[in-house]
Structure formats: C-alpha cells, structure tokens
Amino acid sequence: MALPDTAPLLVGLLLLFHAFGAWAIVEVNMEDKVEVMAGETAQITCMFTTDEGLGGTTIQWFYVLPNKERQRIYNKEPMHEAAEQNTLFTHRISLNVNGTAAVLAIRDVGVRDNLEFICVIKTLTPEEAEGRTQLQVFKSPTFPTIEAVETGISVNEEAPSKIGSCRVKNGYPKPNITWYRNNMPLRNTPPEVVVTSSTTIESSGLFSVQSELTMKVKKEHKDAVFYCEVIYFVPGATKMTESQHINITVYYLPTEVNIWVESPKGKIKEGDTLELRCDNNGNYPSSITTIKHQNSEYSVENKTMVRTNVKRLDGGVYECTFEETDNFDEISGSTKVSVNYLESAVITPKDSIAVMEGEELKASCNALSSLQTSTTWFKNEKLVSKGNTLSVKSATLETAGMYKCVVTVPEMEGMKTSSTLQVNVKGSPQILGPDVQEVETYETTVNLTCSATGFPAPTIMWTTSDGKNLNALQTETEDGAQSVVTFKITSNVKVFCNASNDFGSKVVEFNIKTIVHTTPTATTTTSTNTITDDTVQTPTKSPNIKKESKGFVIAIIIIAIFLLAILGSVLYFLYKKGRICGRSGKQDFSKRKSSKDNIVVEMKSDNTEEAILLGVNGEKQQPNDQ
Structure with a gap:
C-alpha cells in the first residue's frame, strides 16, 4: 500500500484517540541475558503486546x-525499516518479526559484542515501552x-624452588588456573607453597593467563605428579581442562642400597649371561656406585654388571x-648368587661293551x-630305558647297537648332557634278507650286496657254484659288516655269500638269471630248393665284445x-650235365641236419636208390652200393 493512501487514515486515527482522550497500552518482555559462543549467531528476542x-x-x-549512552542500530517503522549505518552491527544484523515477537540476529559475534541491547516498541499514540537483554559472548x-624445571631440586634448599609454569591463552571470560599435586589442589600458603599468576588482555579482547608454582621440596615429592587445571565458562556451563602431568627430580641422600639379579629370572646355570642391578633409595647427583664380586675382586663402577x-x-x-663425593660417605648392600652346573655324563663301562648272546x-x-x-637311554632315537642303569636280561643280536644316555635337570630347561655306549653281542653272524635270493638281469655285469650282523665283525666271502672265489670290497658297519661284489656273467649262475666269525657262519644263495635278446634265424631260398642252417644262433652278449663287434x-x-x-647251386648244375656222376635225369634235394662246421647235402636219382654224398669241400663220398 502506498504512503499517500495510508497517511490520512493514520492521521485520522490519531485525532480520534486525542478526541476521546484514550492511550494505547504497550508491554515488552525480554530475557535478562543471551549467551552465545564467539563466531556463532546470537538471537535476541523482544516479545511485545499492544492493543x-x-x-x-x-x-x-x-x-x-x-x-551509558544509547546507540541505535536498527529501526523498523510501519512503512520502512533498515539497519543504521556506520555502527558495529551495520552489516551483521537482521530483524525478523513474527506476530508479536521481534528477533534481532547478530552474525559472527565476538567478545566486542558483549554489550547490553535495548528493544523499544512505539505506537501511533505517544505511548512506548522497552526491554533490555545482556549479550554474553564466550570463547x-x-x-x-x-613446563617443568629441567634441573633437579635438592631437599636441602632453604628457599622455595620453582616447580613449573602453566599457561592458557585466548579465553573469554578470563579463565582460572589451579595447581595440583597428586590430585590434591595446592593453595597459596607461603613459604611452603607460592602461586603467582599474571593476566594479559590480547588485542582481540581475549584473556591469556600464566601461573607459576614454587614450593619447598621434600623427599616424598620425588614421585609426585604435578599438573595445572584450567576452569573456563561456556553458555550455561563451566568446563575444566587438565594439562599434561610432570615430575620433578629431587636430590637426596640414600639410606639403603639394594642389589639383585636382573636376569636370568629364576635359577642360574653355567653358560648363562648374568646381569646384576644395583639401586638405592636416594637420589644424589655427586656419587659413585660400584658392584664387586667378593670371591674374585671383579668390579665395575656402574649400577649394572653383566x-x-x-x-x-x-x-x-x-x-x-x-x-657420595661431597663428604665421601658410603653405604653398601649385597646379595648371594648361586650358579648351577651339570657335568658331562659318564657311562660305565666306557665307550663300548661286548656280551655273549643270551x-x-x-x-x-x-x-x-x-x-x-633325570636319566634316559635311547637307541636309534627311541626310548629304551629310564634311570641310571641300562639292563637287558638276555642279550640278542638285536640288542647290539649304539646306545645314548641323556641326563637332564627337570627343574631347569636347557641343562642337558649325553654320552654314548657301543654294545656288541658276541654270536654267529646273521645275514639280512632271505636265504635264497633271485636276481634277473639284462646286463653283463652284476653288483651284489651282502650285509651281515654279528660280533666280532664277520668276514664275508663270495663264491660261485663252480667253486670260484670272487674278489669283493668289505666294510665294517655299526653292527657287523657289508660286502659288495661286482663280476661279469655270460650265463645263469649261482653265487654264495658266506659270512663267518669265531662263533659260526651263515650262507645266502643268489640265483642270477640272464635275460638274452635273440635274433631270427637267417635262411637262403632257391627257385625249387631251400637250404637252411638251423644251428646258427644269434650270439649272446659278451662282456668283452663291443656292440659294433657283434x-x-x-x-x-x-x-x-x-x-x-x-x-650248392654249382654242384647241382654240374650234376645235371652229368659231369659229376655221369647220370642225367630229374633229381631233388632233401635237407639234412648238419653241424655248424659241416653241412652235408644228400642227392637222389629218380630211377635208382643210389646216392652221392658231397661234403662242403666238394669231395665225393661213395654210397654202400655204387
């Protein structure tokens, strides 16, 4: 609505109120204070009523x-409203009217806005009312x-000594600092405890506070914990923050010296690394600590000996x-150290023992x-007996072997010693494996192994079935002997391993079978007659003939x-011509068996039963009836 249209109406209402002598009733209600954190937006509400x-x-x-003077910052009339220019709040305030509530919003408040604000409500009549609110800003x-003192403090100091200083910065309203020792607050009670504080107002209007604690130090303060507590205010509450905890170094003479074994924990054994530590109930800077072994006069100037x-x-x-090196006063303490030991295990009898079988x-x-x-006995890594004594009632060949005795200390891990005993059982040899062993081979050379147990170590001999002795290499083993023989074979053969000692002998038979590769028999064929040599065989492998020679x-x-x-063909041709026996006619040949060195061919006539035998060399052989 335009101002010219409403002005006459407003003037008329004013004259009407004056004519009747009636004034409007106006009331304003506001909170006593509004609290807000710095940097946030403050909202101050003005509640009003008017008839x-x-x-x-x-x-x-x-x-x-x-x-105490007033500075207007905002004006809202029926037809116009605006923030006042060139004030602290010109660009940071706004007004929101909702019914009978006028809310003034102040953005980005700071400690400089910690002021009293007034809301004034006016009507068309001269009647008006106002309310006040204190804006409180917190940071x-x-x-x-x-910070603690870096140097130690002696209990002998007569004046109070500085313990440390505590500082807190940029708070609003001004924060308060309280000192604590072991969770107990310290009050300013000179000369025992002296607390001095100073406050600085920063250019921003914020407060920084520093506090210093001095006091007379006693021996019981050596383990004390000091810290400061800062109390500050926020909207509607009080908060507290603790600083880090500090300790101080207190110098005082000891009344007792202690020495102990730092490691190993528990019992000590030979071979360990021994660490001794020494300490006292004093703390004095000018002093010498010495650890000494009374038996050997071995010593070190240190709190630790290794x-x-x-x-x-x-x-x-x-x-x-x-x-202490000021007055050379001494105080001592001692401890006894025991070093446990385990000597080498000793077996009786020593090294080896020989018993008869049974x-x-x-x-x-x-x-x-x-x-x-604790003592245990092992054979081939298997437990065979417990206790100091190894006993076998009736020894057998299986009893023989290397035995290991292990002695340990159950209550101390790592304490162990051992020794070995070779047990030999006197008796006739035994050969490992069956009495008859079958061996098949394609090779011309065979390796045979024969292992025998027994004590004394048996002598192993190799012989063939035809009585031939074979040379072999023999080595002694833990429980007997072993022999390996290598020889060439051309046919099936039997070989015997004979193991013997002073108490008897044992024989094992090896049946060796050769597997021979054969080639098909070669034949020659003519047009009507065939002559074959059934006696020709492919030669077997010979160890002294190379493959190329075969x-x-x-x-x-x-x-x-x-x-x-x-x-044969030539002889047959001559016979047909009659140049050998003077006969002609049809003849046939029949094959007869011959030896490898002599081949005989029999020739027969169709008309007679006479025969001429020819040898390989071409000589004539007369029949019985020529």
Missing part, C-alpha cells in the same frame, strides 16, 4: 555504550601448556657400594650336578650262408 495492533507499531534496537581458551658364560666359580657374594647286559650312566637329575660277426655269418648256397 492498537501491528499496523502502526515502530520497533527500534539500541546497544549501550561504555558511557574457550587453548589447551593449557605446562657377566657372560658364567661358571660355578662366578657364584658367591656380590656387593654394591654407594659413595648273557645279561648291564651299564650305568651318571652326571655330577648341583640339582636333581654286428660284424653276424654279417660274416650271413655272407658264409650265401657262399654255401652258391656252391
């Missing part, structure tokens, strides 16, 4: 200057920092002495020790067969 309604109401906002301070690979003689009394085996094992021991022999045999065939 004139909202049409002619004017709302004005002011803040109070330090000289949390930084985390407190604490001895590696200790022996039993390193046991005994160790003494620690504290000496007799009793008995041996003992002992090791000198400072502690209780091929050469086969080729020679084939050539010989061809020559014989040609010779």
